[in-house]
Amino acid sequence: MKISLIGSGNVATVLGRKMQEAGHQILQVFSPNEKHASKLAGLFNCGYASSWKNIESNADIYMIAIADDALQQIDKNLSLHHKLVVHTAGSVSKSVLKNVSTNYGVIYPLQSLRKEIQELPKINFLVDGNTEDDLTLIEDFVKTFGDKVEKANDDERLKLHVAAVIVSNFSNHLYALAEKYCIDEKVDFNLLLPLIAETATRLQYGSAAKMQTGPAVRNDTETIQKHLEALHEYPSLQKLFDAITKSIRDYYGEFE
Numbered sequence: 201m202k203i204s205l206i207g208s209g210n211v212a213t214v215l216g217r218k219m220q221e222a223g224h225q226i227l228q229v230f231s232p233n234e235k236h237a238s239k240l241a242g243l244f245n246c247g248y249a250s251s252w253k254n255i256e257s258n259a260d261i262y263m264i265a266i267a268d269d270a271l272q273q274i275d276k277n278l279s280l281h282h283k284l285v286v287h288t289a290g291s292v293s294k295s296v297l298k299n300v301s302t303n304y305g306v307i308y309p310l311q312s313l314r315k316e317i318q319e320l321p322k323i324n325f326l327v328d329g330n331t332e333d334d335l336t337l338i339e340d341f342v343k344t345f346g347d348k349v350e351k352a353n354d355d356e357r358l359k360l361h362v363a364a365v366i367v368s369n370f371s372n373h374l375y376a377l378a379e380k381y382c383i384d385e386k387v388d389f390n391l392l393l394p395l396i397a398e399t400a401t402r403l404q405y406g407s408a409a410k411m412q413t414g415p416a417v418r419n420d421t422e423t424i425q426k427h428l429e430a431l432h433e434y435p436s437l438q439k440l441f442d443a444i445t446k447s448i449r450d451y452y453g454e455f456e
């Protein structure tokens with residue numbers, strides 16, 4: 201497939217690399233920022249554009265990987281008639297593309313992507329299309345570079361995006377808070393890395409609900425109190441610690 205990448209950020213970079221590795225050709229990169237467009241085009245050894253009117257019309261598929269707010273306005277800038285056009289957003293309806301082309305859909309990577317990463321990660325994808333034929337085309341295309349490819353409509357994709365925010369963005373935020381606490385208290389956050397890896401890895405072997413350990417699930421009230429007191433100089437972290445402890449208590453309390 202000949203691909204036009206609209207956007208030059210995290211998703212355009214990582215999925216472009218995946219597609220190229222699978223033997224597809226990146227034809228052109230677009231970004232409103234010419235430097236960003238030319239830099240990514242250098243990686244793919246292809247052309248670039250920084251003006252909407254210079255987007256070439258000979259690609260087989262146009263992948264729009266731009267900020268969600270900009271995506272809402274895409275039909276003001278882009279008209280591709282019958283070309284196959286997809287976006288990559290979890291929480292934006294595919295119909296945002298209905299005035300861009302008659303053939304459109306979604307390729308949503310269910311992964312946290314950063315353009316700096318060296319080793320390409322495993323990526324599961326949710327795909328959608330506005331007709332059965334387009335959906336089949338998109339699904340077959342994504343199967344050439346995706347690890348697992350599932351069909352999902354707007355509603356199903358939104359729900360999995362919510363779950364993705366909880367498992368990835370929220371846990372990473374907790375890592376960041378714990379890291380700052382360790383730095384402030386002069387203890388070594390890096391000692392926790394095997395624990396972080398083990399907690400994530402063992403989900404392959406069973407439900408998260410069955411894997412819970414720690415003072416809250418055991419209802420060790422004295423230890424919980426000690427931990428809350430140790431956080432007295434960190435009121436917002438203390439509040440969060442208390443709220444999550446209560447959430448764990450409520451969750452397991454139902455089964456007692």
Ligand SMILES: NC(=O)c1ccc[n+]([C@@H]2O[C@H](COP(=O)([O-])OP(=O)(O)OC[C@H]3O[C@@H](n4cnc5c(N)ncnc54)[C@H](OP(=O)(O)O)[C@@H]3O)[C@@H](O)[C@H]2O)c1
Pocket residue numbers: 207208209210211212231232233236237265266267268270271288289290308309310311312313314
């Ligand atoms: N990163 C992830 O982990 C991830 C995972 C799944 C889905 N997604 C979705 O993929 C899409 C792109 O995310 P991303 O992480 O790649 O974002 P990003 O790294 O911030 O890149 C956004 C791109 O959008 C361009 N852009 C910003 N405003 C624009 C406008 N008004 N018109 C045209 N282009 C504009 C930026 O141009 P400049 O070059 O000028 O900055 C940049 O190339 C989003 O819909 C996001 O929800 C992201």
